[in-house]
Amino acid sequence: MDEAYIDLPVRSGGTLRIEPVAGDIFRIRLGEHSRFPDGALTRYGIVRNEWPKTPFERDERDGVVSIRTGLAEVQANAEDGRIALFDGQGRLLLRETARQAAPQSGFAAEFALADDEKLYGLGDESRQLLQKRGHRAKMWVKNVDCYAPIPFLYSSKGWGLFLNTTWRHVFDLGRQKKDRWSMFAKRGELDFYLIAAPDYGRLIDRFTDITGKPELLPLWAYGLTFVCNQQANARDMLDDAMHFRREGIPCDLIGLEPGWMETFYDYSVDKKWHPDRFYVPGWARTGPQTFIGALERLGFKLSLWLCSDYDVTWHEEKLAGLKAPATASASARDDSASFDYSPDDFEQDLRAHAPVYMDRQTKRDEPWFRHLTEFVDQGVKAFKMDGARQVNEHPDRRWGNGMDDEELHNAFPVLLNKQMHEGFRDHTGLRPMIYTSGGYAGIQRYAATWAGDTGGGPKPLVSMLNHGMVGHANASCDMDVFTPAGIHFGFLQPWSQVNSWAYWRHPWLLGDKLLPMFKYYAKLRYRLLPYLYSAAHVAARTGMPIIRSMPLAYPDDPKSDGLTQQYMLGDSFLVAAFTKDVHLPEGTWIDYWSGRRYVGPAAIEADVPDDRGGPLFVKAGAIVPVWPEIDYVGQKPMDAIGVHMYPYGSSEFVLFEDDGLTFRYRSGEAALTRMTSAADGSELRIGIGEREGRYEGMPERRSFELRIRTEREPSEVRLGDRALRRGDDWQFTDGTIALRVEERSGGIDIRCRLKA
Incomplete structure (x- = not known):
């Protein structure tokens, strides 16, 4: 009708x-x-x-x-x-x-x-x-x-x-x-x-x-973020950056806490660099001679902490095409408003979380982001939006759009981060990395989140899983670097960050046991970036999150609802955190550390090596693209990548690639590579299709380092119609077939015949 x-x-x-x-x-x-x-x-x-x-x-x-x-x-x-x-x-x-x-x-x-x-x-x-x-x-x-x-x-x-x-x-x-x-x-x-x-x-x-679909962050944002101690100056920050490079720990984003500002915890529109700790001469405010330029030469981006109490509704009214109403007089002050904190909260920064009264900051004709463009022009690439002022109640506030706080309070974090996202996007043409603790419906479109001042333990894990169950893909938490379990969990997330804040969580201060573990997991994460980035693209298209609770991934398994300390990372990895007790759903699973196979459903106690922080399993049939070791995203062209395969039945993986920075992928500037695996009795068949599509900076040629796991030794390996020579063209060691193949027109077809 x-x-x-x-x-x-x-x-x-x-x-x-x-x-x-x-x-x-x-x-x-x-x-x-x-x-x-x-x-x-x-x-x-x-x-x-x-x-x-x-x-x-x-x-x-x-x-x-x-x-x-x-x-x-x-x-x-x-x-x-x-x-x-x-x-x-x-x-x-x-x-x-x-x-x-x-x-x-x-x-x-x-x-x-x-x-x-x-x-x-x-x-x-x-x-x-x-x-x-x-x-x-x-x-x-x-x-x-x-x-x-x-x-x-x-x-x-x-x-x-x-x-x-x-x-x-x-x-x-x-x-x-x-x-x-x-x-x-x-x-x-x-x-x-x-x-x-x-x-x-x-x-x-x-x-x-x-x-709205979850935002696809810039590729480098899926690497490692490190936030300096809040008392750090420019020299301390650059020393931190140099330590990452000297230690061989990959990292992409360096963040500053409120100490970067002239006024500590300044949520006004008049923010300035601290004149002593972050001196920027007036005659050379931009360019390679600044501390930001030095960071960029080391392969780092810079993030700044922000706290905002700005009335963003004036700008939203303009965007809605309507004239904002005059501000009404403030309602009676409600002194009964308060916050209740649980005694087992990990850490609390209470300096800026009391109720807030009146509005002395907003300039009605100026959008909030306009006051940040100076820093973006100097090279700042990301902003950390503190919970302060986003999560505060404003008992006497009559917002510029005429609403009282009872109506607007929940929406404020979304509107603030919307304006941060759109302001950065419109000013630079690049994908923003805005990360926040506060949010409401729609936050997945504008910002990544971290679990706030609650550490990196089991409760933030449940927080992240619940975020994913409503389509928010880019969730994280402050990594607990002082325990193996915290490091394990911290690196196997949609995006990873270490927040030193008021502490000394610097990796090189962790000692003889934890430092090597931190390095291993950091390098593992960077090797997995093409796998994680492809999962992020799936999220941007469908809302299916990067980390998936067990009820979401295995809804028919009666155990799933109670599994709050394990999850799927993409389609293929099962991660358990803060426990060795693992429930394996139906299917065949491979212990990533030992290679041992299990058949689910099964409850097991995982055997975790001393130099690892928790259980990690791969689903049989998995196809996992991996990068070579790098110090940061964009350090070198990815004209040679690895592909780790665990053949079982028939499976497929689509590798997604783009320029990693702009929104051009939305108009089709991207490349898809379809990879397949099939195991049928005594034969394995591996396929890698031609890349479909193009993007700026795409390597013209590519080779693949294949690692194919199999329990039986191959008697023959063929590339198309040609039989490959063992020792020269392929090797078999510890249950893995290894070979290197070049990209070719029509795609790659490999057949492995296995011994009985």
């Missing part, structure tokens, strides 16, 4: 609007008198508002209105507005059990839970759970306790729900009533999206169609 939506009057008050925005996505709103003003997330472009028109059929019988698209169906009770969601085959997915409250009194909705139903999502609001049934979530950005709540919930029954609100709200997921879940708030109007999809990956994909 020609309509884009239908409106139903609701007896308890207001009008229910049902809008199919896609075949498997419906937007549901309850408004007063058929008026549906956009909330902050939609108004400011965080939530997608433009969709191709979706045809649907409508009918009504026995007081129930049905809207069908072919992929899904929503039914609404014409009397009280209660809804139900069905898939394309007519299977009931979700049923509302209690009517929604009248719009003027906030909103509430209650839904039925099936006996065996599981619930996931909600982002970084809990660091205890992956499966959320029985949990009560208070969705309010808060320092340490709730850094990045994301109001996206999904179910093992095939439905997802994104609550499009910024108001303080609550999800009760079967805690108060075991067979019901509910969402409610004291203020705001009901506005949510329903998704019908057959699996978790598709649900995340569709959610990130609504709120």
